[in-house]
Amino acid sequence: MAVTSTTHATAILERDRELAALAAVVDSARAGRGALAWVEGPPGIGKTRLLDAARSRARAAGDTVLAARGGRLERDFAFGVVRGLVEPLLVGAADDLLAGAARLSAPAVAPGRADSGDHDTASTLHGIYWLVANLAERGPVLLVVDDAHVADASSLRALAYVARRVAELPVAIVLAAQSPVDHVEPAVVDALRDAATVLLPAPLSPGAVGELVDARLGPSPAAFASACHEATGGNPLLVAALLDAVLEAGTGPRSESVAELAPGVVAAFVARRLRETGADAAAVADAVAVLGGSAELRHVVAVSGLDAERVARAAETLVAARLLAPGRPLMFGHSLVEQAVTDRIGPAERHRAHRRAAAALADEEASAELVATHLLRTEALGDPTVVAGLREAGRVALAKGAPETACLYLRRAVAEPPPVPERAAVLHELGTATARVSYREGVELLEEAFAVAAHPIRRGLIALELARALSVTLAFDRALHVLDEAAAGLDDGELARELAAASVSLARRDPARRAAAAELTRTLRRDGRLPPQGGPALLAFAALDALQTGDPAAPDLAREALATTLRAYAPDPGVVLPATMVLVAIDHLDPVRACAEGMLASARRRGSTYDFVSASVLRAQTRYLAGDLTEAEADARLADGLAAEHEVHAARRYTVAWLVLVLVERGRADEASAVLDSSGVQGDLAYLLAARGRLRLALGRHEEAVADFLTCGERLAHRGIHHPGLLPWQVGVASALHALGREEEAVDAADQAVRAGREFAAPRALALALLTRGLVGGTVEPLREAVTLLGPTPARLELARTHVELGASLRRANQRVAARAELAVGQDLAARCGADGLVERARQELHAAGARPRRVAVTGVGALTAGERRVAELAADGLSNREVAQALFVTTKTVETHLGHVYRKLGVTGRDELATRL
Numbered sequence: 039m040a041v042t043s044t045t046h047a048t049a050i051l052e053r054d055r056e057l058a059a060l061a062a063v064v065d066s067a068r069a070g071r072g073a074l075a076w077v078e079g080p081p082g083i084g085k086t087r088l089l090d091a092a093r094s095r096a097r098a099a100g101d102t103v104l105a106a107r108g109g110r111l112e113r114d115f116a117f118g119v120v121r122g123l124v125e126p127l128l129v130g131a132a133d134d135l136l137a138g139a140a141r142l143s144a145p146a147v148a149p150g151r152a153d154s155g156d157h158d159t160a161s162t163l164h165g166i167y168w169l170v171a172n173l174a175e176r177g178p179v180l181l182v183v184d185d186a187h188v189a190d191a192s193s194l195r196a197l198a199y200v201a202r203r204v205a206e207l208p209v210a211i212v213l214a215a216q217s218p219v220d221h222v223e224p225a226v227v228d229a230l231r232d233a234a235t236v237l238l239p240a241p242l243s244p245g246a247v248g249e250l251v252d253a254r255l256g257p258s259p260a261a262f263a264s265a266c267h268e269a270t271g272g273n274p275l276l277v278a279a280l281l282d283a284v285l286e287a288g289t290g291p292r293s294e295s296v297a298e299l300a301p302g303v304v305a306a307f308v309a310r311r312l313r314e315t316g317a318d319a320a321a322v323a324d325a326v327a328v329l330g331g332s333a334e335l336r337h338v339v340a341v342s343g344l345d346a347e348r349v350a351r352a353a354e355t356l357v358a359a360r361l362l363a364p365g366r367p368l369m370f371g372h373s374l375v376e377q378a379v380t381d382r383i384g385p386a387e388r389h390r391a392h393r394r395a396a397a398a399l400a401d402e403e404a405s406a407e408l409v410a411t412h413l414l415r416t417e418a419l420g421d422p423t424v425v426a427g428l429r430e431a432g433r434v435a436l437a438k439g440a441p442e443t444a445c446l447y448l449r450r451a452v453a454e455p456p457p458v459p460e461r462a463a464v465l466h467e468l469g470t471a472t473a474r475v476s477y478r479e480g481v482e483l484l485e486e487a488f489a490v491a492a493h494p495i496r497r498g499l500i501a502l503e504l505a506r507a508l509s510v511t512l513a514f515d516r517a518l519h520v521l522d523e524a525a526a527g528l529d530d531g532e533l534a535r536e537l538a539a540a541s542v543s544l545a546r547r548d549p550a551r552r553a554a555a556a557e558l559t560r561t562l563r564r565d566g567r568l569p570p571q572g573g574p575a576l577l578a579f580a581a582l583d584a585l586q587t588g589d590p591a592a593p594d595l596a597r598e599a600l601a602t603t604l605r606a607y608a609p610d611p612g613v614v615l616p617a618t619m620v621l622v623a624i625d626h627l628d629p630v631r632a633c634a635e636g637m638l639a640s641a642r643r644r645g646s647t648y649d650f651v652s653a654s655v656l657r658a659q660t661r662y663l664a665g666d667l668t669e670a671e672a673d674a675r676l677a678d679g680l681a682a683e684h685e686v687h688a689a690r691r692y693t694v695a696w697l698v699l700v701l702v703e704r705g706r707a708d709e710a711s712a713v714l715d716s717s718g719v720q721g722d723l724a725y726l727l728a729a730r731g732r733l734r735l736a737l738g739r740h741e742e743a744v745a746d747f748l749t750c751g752e753r754l755a756h757r758g759i760h761h762p763g764l765l766p767w768q769v770g771v772a773s774a775l776h777a778l779g780r781e782e783e784a785v786d787a788a789d790q791a792v793r794a795g796r797e798f799a800a801p802r803a804l805a806l807a808l809l810t811r812g813l814v815g816g817t818v819e820p821l822r823e824a825v826t827l828l829g830p831t832p833a834r835l836e837l838a839r840t841h842v843e844l845g846a847s848l849r850r851a852n853q854r855v856a857a858r859a860e861l862a863v864g865q866d867l868a869a870r871c872g873a874d875g876l877v878e879r880a881r882q883e884l885h886a887a888g889a890r891p892r893r894v895a896v897t898g899v900g901a902l903t904a905g906e907r908r909v910a911e912l913a914a915d916g917l918s919n920r921e922v923a924q925a926l927f928v929t930t931k932t933v934e935t936h937l938g939h940v941y942r943k944l945g946v947t948g949r950d951e952l953a954t955r956l
């Protein structure tokens with residue numbers, strides 16, 4: 039029976055279209071445009087055979103061919119398939135392959151070479167992409183994944199990530215999956231299929247079946263061939279198996295015998311063969327099946343209980359019987375054979391066999407996950423060693439950035455069940471892993487862990503984790519309660535202070551508890567006992583308090599908080615956000631920018647897209663405030679693109695807010711509107727409300743603008759933030775009311791803003807308020823004061839705006855000469871900020887003031903788009919295209935395209951000229 043597809047005695051029939059399509063994919067990759075093919079069909083239809091054809095073609099052309107297949111067991115092994123693909127490359131020195139961002143793949147593909155620290159999923163995927171990109175530097179590559187329907191989800195996700203960018207690499211990817219595809223992650227399968235040329239090999243025609251018949255049995259009657267076609271539905275594997283059975287039965291090509299032999303032809307064949315080959319062979323076949331259809335001889339020895347000599351002999355018999363493919367590892371010829379063997383093993387025997395397999399693998403110190411794939415399939419017997427093995431595997435999977443896999447192991451560990459004293463710890467680990475996938479489900483498990491934990495230290499550790507997950511799901515009250523409860527059981531010590539710090543951060547949100555939280559902060563600080571984790575957060579909140587009360591210590595506290603958290607492996611957003619808020623409110627932009635740079639460097643080192651996004655947003659904010667709109671747009675765009683791609687919803691609200699705000703100031707309100715709508719981002723985040731209010735103001739939707747700004751103010755007040763320097767919602771309200779002709783209310787709102795500005799002595803906020811007050815009341819004096827106030831601040835955009843508005847007011851008062859002077863200064867400043875809307879407004883006012891219209895030419899650096907500018911800067915810093923791509927989390931091709939545009943716009947010919955032109 040031709041159930042092995044490793045040797046092809048017969049020609050491949052009726053696959054011209056499929057072969058041409060696969061050739062096109064392989065050749066396209068060779069030509070530098072990577073592509074993807076997805077072969078799908080029932081078992082035996084000829085998928086593997088097609089994959090083999092693609093491999094031969096690529097190999098003949100000298101490409102690197104890497105192949106792996108999914109397996110029932112490997113499915114539970116995070117990145118198992120990817121590891122199978124790249125393992126042959128990593129046996130020797132592979133430093134160039136794991137260079138740059140590719141090193142982020144190490145925890146998944148080469149655990150021995152991994153650096154320490156946790157890895158998030160996005161960074162691992164990014165690393166795998168770069169590993170493939172590095173490999174493709176050496177020449178064209180073909181990646182082949184057979185049986186993708188049983189590939190592990192992490193690997194498929196990585197392949198989909200590569201697939202999305204593959205058009206820019208000389209890399210072909212060919213996958214095969216059994217239909218109907220029933221994968222745990224249907225979305226990933228869909229993504230791959232959508233990106234691919236889909237091939238659905240059809241059943242063979244009666245004519246082709248006739249050819250197979252004649253090739254096997256010699257010239258045979260047409261009626262027999264057509265009976266074979268009908269019985270097998272044209273499935274080549276079933277045809278082969280049926281012909282085998284006919285040959286064995288010795289009936290000759292008689293149509294009547296077909297009906298008799300056809301049913302369950304593979305299962306019948308396997309059963310018959312195993313009877314003939316004897317007990318040792320059957321035991322070896324069972325062991326190979328239990329080991330996942332592909333196994334090392336020594337593992338078969340351990341599972342079957344036979345010695346090596348007997349296993350080797352039985353394996354030979356099985357190869358001769360064409361159940362196993364020749365060679366090592368021991369492997370079934372076809373998945374249908376594997377299935378038939380597996381189906382024969384009883385559940386009790388299967389459990390025992392998996393237990394033996396796990397023990398054997400554990401003995402030779404195989405990877406914890408490999409051991410765990412077997413432990414998962416044993417019967418739950420309350421065995422502590424099983425629990426220990428699964429917990430270890432959970433830790434490994436989590437460190438790889440595969441929390442789903444970790445959950446799988448840990449759920450099974452809970453079900454074992456663990457010894458009573460261990461239960462809380464296992465639930466704690468499961469809850470922590472689950473929270474990485476879904477906070478809501480993580481909360482449930484951590485609550486359970488918290489309820490069963492008895493030891494105060496364990497309870498404290500669980501409480502920290504649970505409170506974090508609870509606050510993400512916005513259950514702040516419960517979070518505080520949990521922290522209090524855990525703290526009550528602890529003596530004073532590091533953990534107790536850590537709990538106190540966590541509760542301070544939370545209590546800040548609650549007006550009723552805010553005062554107590556501030557008091558606790560002061561106590562902890564005075565005693566000099568800031569906890570290592572929560573300490574910087576306390577400093578940041580102390581800074582926020584100081585800001586509100588006008589305490590001059592605010593900037594120092596905020597700076598100290600930032601410095602401390604930046605020294606950590608990963609800076610804590612819970613520190614960065616409040617501390618930078620304080621500094622921004624009082625226009626200390628330098629330390630905020632330095633913090634953003636520090637975070638960017640750290641995010642690159644760790645490959646954390648999430649932190650990269652947060653840091654880019656922060657830098658966008660500082661650049662916006664300093665009136666550097668081109669740069670701000672570049673940061674905001676990059677961050678928003680990444681947040682959208684990686685579906686970091688929490689961060690997306692910030693990226694959209696800043697992008698919208700920047701685009702409005704750039705004079706592109708319609709584009710801002712499109713960004714906001716298409717993002718689908720909603721919610722009552724103060725930043726987002728302020729940005730939307732500003733957009734609506736620009737679009738003339740004044741009623742809605744008023745509502746947004748008022749809600750923004752309420753949000754801030756609810757968080758206890760009254761400092762006017764953070765978000766200019768009050769002046770927004772005043773401007774929108776003014777535009778609506780509700781003058782009295784507008785004056786009131788502007789007056790309030792001015793009072794707040796004076797009360798907090800916040801120059802930028804006060805200047806903005808005065809500007810608005812002047813515009814609302816039609817007086818010039820407040821505008822003059824605003825110009826004076828803004829002079830020493832870094833707020834160039836606001837200064838430009840104030841000059842322009844002052845000029846416009848003077849023009850209305852018929853002081854045309856003075857007006858023109860202000861307008862010219864304002865226009866020039868606005869142009870340097872990249873505030874195109876304001877430039878245009880100044881131009882119109884100048885015209886009205888009798889100046890000869892002057893258009894500010896946009897050439898040179900000003901003509902660069904935000905993305906081009908960002909790439910050009912890094913290239914000018916001496917980074918190679920690959921390094922720029924890795925630093926910006928984009929592909930090399932994107933960098934090349936951008937640089938091409940940059941060269942053309944700047945009229946330079948190479949990167950060495952860039953530095954002088956930027």
Ligand SMILES: Nc1ncnc2c1ncn2[C@@H]1O[C@H](COP(=O)(O)OP(=O)(O)O)[C@@H](O)[C@H]1O
Pocket residue numbers: 040041042043046048049050051052053079080081082083084085086087088274275278372
């Ligand atoms: N088009 C074809 N013409 C002739 N034989 C084929 C064809 N496709 C597959 N076969 C044979 O059928 C058997 C099953 O094919 P295989 O590729 O292993 O199927 P699948 O991977 O879809 O389960 C193999 O022996 C293979 O050589």
Ligand SMILES: [Mg+2]
Pocket residue numbers: 082085086087184185373
């Ligand atoms: Mg196959």
